[in-house]
Amino acid sequence: MANPIPDPLVQTYQALRQEFENPNGNADRCREYLIQLKIGLAENGLLDANSSNTEGLALARDVLEIGAYWSIRVGDIKSFERYIQLLQPYYTNFAAQLPASPRMYPLIGLNLLRLLSQSRIADFHAALETIDLDELRSNPFIQHPLQLEQALMEGSYKRVWNSRAEVPAPEYTFFMDILTSTIRNEIASCSEKAYTSLPLADAATLLFFSRPDDVAQFARERGWRVNPIDRKIYFGDADGTDQDLPVDTIVSQSLNYARELEKIV
Structure with missing residues (x-):
């Protein structure tokens, strides 16, 4: 007969679940509970591939799954990767021993x-x-990344971008933001090589920005020049300026041009 799960371990697990499921829960407190629980699970052999304590293994799997979701919540990719690695035996070696987990395929898809x-x-x-x-x-949590990978292989960045609005769970947005940011920067790098300049509106469409002001800010971050007169982005060093021309300078130059034209006439 398997040893019962120690009461302190069960109590900490319950505290973790309550904190994690609370919309206003404290992420740091969850982290403390997760650390305590991983130590307790290891001490009781529940992270051991040879364990036969089904009840304890089910609790351990639940803790690790919460840990994986917590990692997404706090934006810690390395932590997420470690939790996924720890979960692998529970999804493979213990698959016949444990009841199916509703979190399994959402987490596999996230990975x-x-x-x-x-x-x-x-x-x-x-x-x-x-x-x-x-x-x-057929699984929607697996199909989503599969379809994304196909779109990436085909170079269909618009399909990838649109997939952000079709995520099967809110947590998927975290990695979608990283993926779409990578795509945007790849398009930006190609644009630098392919064009000398682009209208702001065209650049916004190309880079999946909804407003020209957003693409102007992105341009400055990449060191591109933004000309507010012709509403264009200029790539390369050209005159070495990265900022908009001052309005008073533009007005002064326009008046001078007008005076010079009057003299010619």
């Missing part, structure tokens, strides 16, 4: 999206090989 956002395509395909064929074909 696939993480690999895409990091351009780790070989690891992405290796991870796909461990997924049940029926789930590959």
